Amino acid sequence: MVTNNIDDMPAIRELKDFDRSSGPRFERLIFNNRLLVIIACVLATLVLGFHATKLRLNAAFEKTIPHNQPYIKNFLDNRNELKGLGNSLRIVVENKNGDIFDPAYLQALKHINDELFLTPGVDRANVKSLWMPVVRWNEVTEEGFTGGPVMPDNYDGSPTHTEQLRQNIARAQIYGSLVGTDYKSSMIFVPLMDKDARTGAAIDYRELSTRLEDIRARYAKAEGAEVDIRIVGFAKVVGDLLDGLQQMMIYFGVAAVIAAGIIFSWTRCTRSTTLVLACSLVAVLWQLGLVAALGYELDPYSILVPFLVFAIGVSHGAQKMNGIMQDVGRGTHKLVAARYTFRRLFLAGLTALAADAVGFAVLMMIDIPVIQDLAITASIGVALLVLTNLVLLPVLLSYTGVSHKAAARALRAEQQEEGGAWKWLERFTERRWAIGAIAVSLVIGVAGFVVSLNLKIGDLDPGASELRPTSRYNLDNAYITSKYSLSSDQFAVIVKTRPEGCLEYATLMETDRLGWMLQQIPGVQTTVSLPDAVRKITAGTFEGSSKWLAISPNQDVLNYAARTASTSNPEMFNNECSVMPMIAYLADHKAETLDRVVKAAEQFAKEHSTPERQFLLAAGSAGIEAATNIVVRQANVTMLLYVYAAVIALCFITFRSWRAVIVAVVPLVLTSILCEALMVALGMGVKVATLPVIALGVGIGVDYALYLLSIQLQQQRAGATLAEAYRHALRFTGKVVALVGVTLAAGVLTWAWSPIKFQADMGILLTFMFIWNMVGALVLIPALSHFLLGRVATATGESQGKQAVDLGRRVAAGAVPATAEAST
Template structure:
């Protein structure tokens, strides 16, 4: 529990270190301050070692598996059968556009062949499943009087001559690949590039950063090739992650901007160079330790966890500002700098630890979300919070005990404190907050808050789960990736948003008549869902081959009951489309191509597929949801939807417990938590207004806002309660709280916001969204604490009620107790008593 300097007797002012009893204080204080040099040297050595690990071992990467909820039933179904569904996993689509002509230009075909070969040989590519005009797996088939004829779409003797070009045109026309591997306007063609989980040469997971650079190298080389002007359009998870990692370099530059802003804010408040430098230094040291420990433990930074160092830095600056403020006030009263550091440690260590525990709760609750990338974020952040205990709660007071603060700055702080206490000078506006301890202003504040809460709640009911835009919402709409995606969806009939239902049977069961009929009914049911462009499965190819076997007679365009006919149709289909079923004929996907991957579209498709699976599933025929990019998105949305409210329940439960342990009053807990709840509701409404859905990127925001936002109440309310429990009236107690920590609470709000507002300019859209939302929550939590805490205290923490509540438990001595030079006395009623 913190103790206001107003509760310190004048005898606690120790001007000479010889007059101070070094044996005073608790064991931790004595251990830290009686061995200051060892403490500083140990921190210097730790910084050098962990800095070396951060500089040499820290890597940036992302994994396809880490982005998906691996324990969700849909994802388990996909992973268990991923080896049989190569075309539905992690893949790239590379479209090569001829800007000056069409795909039949011999020069274009020459370039396309070279690009195909380069992609084929790229490490990590599953070469057996690569498809393009230049791969033999893309074939044509026709029915003749002599039976079926077919072959690769690209003629074996293609040499760019008019004859071979004419043959290519004919093969494309009878292959049915227009809109799939050839653009509808014949100005481009597609290379489908499936990827392996691991690089077979190294045995390690694919390095998406290296892969993305390779793709950009291929793009740059061939777009600059003279003779034919081509343009490459590349989409797929691997390219998306590569672009995100590339954006991290730009994001890291924002760290320097955030540090500069925080430095200016702190210096503007203190106008003391040495204390400002130490606060920033200790916060940077915390980031270095965090990154070094992350590297030492073998983790890497991804587009999500890269934001954590910003948060740790901002949190460190905020806690450092509280320590610096306390030391500066004591030095201003004439206390020796070492004694001032120890007094501040006694007053604020417990509150600081409790606040950091609340921060850790906000991060730790994220561990319950079954998405590895969020768990990594939570672990990285928890490491950072633990580090702050050493760097900003222990190291910073020790360093300030050596350097002290600028005497002019300390004197200025003391004058400002006197002006604030008397309501004079430029600090008189802080007295405006005292009005919220009166009934009229308290009721007005609570009334406005209630109106805001009701209105925001009504808006928040429209909050959506998942992506709300087409393309890759992680990137800006004008990014190269999203422009490529727009081109591909505009010129190809089948989108990259694929939803697949896995039909699983005993071996050879996928060719059974009843299985094909039921799968056909499933495909038909999916076609009726708005947002589904088309469906395909083995039965479609069997139909065409069956009709072709009977001279193309349309009445045979059906699924025959004769097993020999079905076997023949499947055998022919496997030549052109080997990914329609596996070798054992026990896995057969029913694939739906979606117009987009918006949450509403996915919900409709999942509902239709799940309903059919429940009604038509049998012991020897299972319908397993779901594979394909859209299937994975649907499973992720389900996990996010389930975790959304559960996460808030746990984070608020933990914060309430921490507040109760700290304040030991349910009334004080209500006063501390209500402003947080209002901010959470307003944040959800803001997400609706800004068109931001709840997804992997934004799910952690509210939990972080609550865990970090409670710091304001812990610092402000603890001072107020200490005053009230000593007999000071509410209005005066709150004024003292504002005087001692309130101004710093405002400073903390601005500093935290400054640390994350730079994210809004990130080329990565979800980082921009997180920056906007966290900035809003930090600032609004600060405003809510300064306004709603006195308003709620008027009704819940009036003097008689508080004294009755505090009589229930005797306050034990703790890190906040003051002994031997920090003796508690009952303050006088005068606000100027010291």
């Protein structure tokens, strides 16, 4: 933020000596009506605080997927025809003291199945388990096909019925899919709808997760059978994330205490420190109230935005407090000091917050609703900081002032630091030190760029990467993966034909070829589709002869086989037989696995799609994630281009010098490169959770350049040498730049201990970017200025230097704002 030479501001001790009509019009409007400003803010706090109490925490499956991505469009267009390939839960019930044929276990399984079946939001027609009649067996006998539900009618737990159940499981071939490979557990497959059929409201994932945990806890302690319930699926991930948000409030409190400690250790003034924190908290309260009033919800991805807004607010508030404290230390009246600070910093602070907002607003370009909601929520928060920290805070400080002891201490510290601890930073304005700093930065940047080339898109770990590896969810996922041959990572290719077209020989053969081709790809466990069932039923029709284990060209045979298959597996195709999925079960959903499957499926679809039949990507959990990765990969590049373009434009408007823009932006570029290298070193991939981090780091990090360069350029244009100008910038804002960097870093570092892994990752990355942006600004700005801005004063000429000095005096008198001087 910009500040002109404080020594040029006359120290007015009595209000009667101050001209209330001086200063820009907006300043007069604010400070000549201070009481009205405070009353308006109090009313806004009451109204928005009431709305904040209505804010809900939730998440929606559809908000996490890119709706305009071609694969997702294919999925949404055919969603009603693809049963069980969207949002679903897989719930495994394990018998801890026996196998699944224990009558007590089966009774417990029945009760669990019934409770899940009646849970709001469940697609009941497609629930599958040993107790559901849709899970059937088929067998070829001398009389032909026979079959029935896997669970025997009137099952009573007798040895006869138990043996019959064992035979039916073998006949149905659900070993490894609905029954564990060790026969100690079985699975309940629970597909979910987007909305509750009774109320029409979106599913409350927090309530659903609570209900699942209640079922888990009750049956773990039930008498008769000791069972352990393991749950995986998007809804459970979101539920665990929402539960973890409650713990995040503790970290918010810790961050506030750390920020208060840093600010107080700097100022030693209780009243001003309290006001800085209070105004930042008011901004957060207003933000939450507006978000609720506009009908938005907080989700696991946007919950961190209020914490970030608080940290930004504290950093800007510290700058205002520092300016007022310096003026009061020189004997200026507290109201005059507040007006001086407002006069110096409002327009530059507005520019800095605009740069912050750019880092958020550019996220609107990403075609993922959850990130767009984050962008809107964050932009609202940054806009409100203009009112709370640039307007309300100086007004409040004009009433309370700051501690005179603290102000005197700050003045003495400033006078003693003329050649003190910050003296060594001035050396970077010298050629030898500047060359060294740039050379080291270049080496670090090249090394970071080489490492960043290994940055992956998507998840790099099995299970839910949003949660810790030791979380209950990931432990459940590891168990299910080890005990079941079919994973929950399904990649489905949609085969679309005219009505009854999926029964045609050519369509079945092409689909079968696709399945065989995908089975050859590393990471694909197996494939399941209608041709597999048709082949087996055809062989069964001819007394089980292996000669008939093929897809017959006879249409009557195909019709019979397909209709028989649909009896036990209705999800094989839709009612019109115009849409059927070819499902590939993947070993994991890592980025490399998805890339291989997508590349192969795309190539096949391109070569084999015809007007009669189309192969459309993609459905299933892995298919949706693959589409999301594609959007993230594209957005990762375009997002950075736009955010840097916007920051460059703002810097050029502020500095009116392309050389100054380069000096300001180069440290940001270096930090972005190193951030990507850090992601590689820590095993992080670029995904929905981490994508916004770099954009936020750039938008917020440019503040440091605005703090330092504006003052440095102003002094150079007034005739000072580069060393003198940079020394002046360090004296008046260099310490505050360091304070801002430490405050921002401390505010987000606490996230590293979050139980939610992606929030911890965001905390680590943002902390790194804030610190490196600060260090880069303090070291690289003087070094780059030596080569690019060393002749600002001589280039403008002596006459312009005199004009700048005269302009500084007019600023002190209140005739023009400080930013006008900075851009002259």
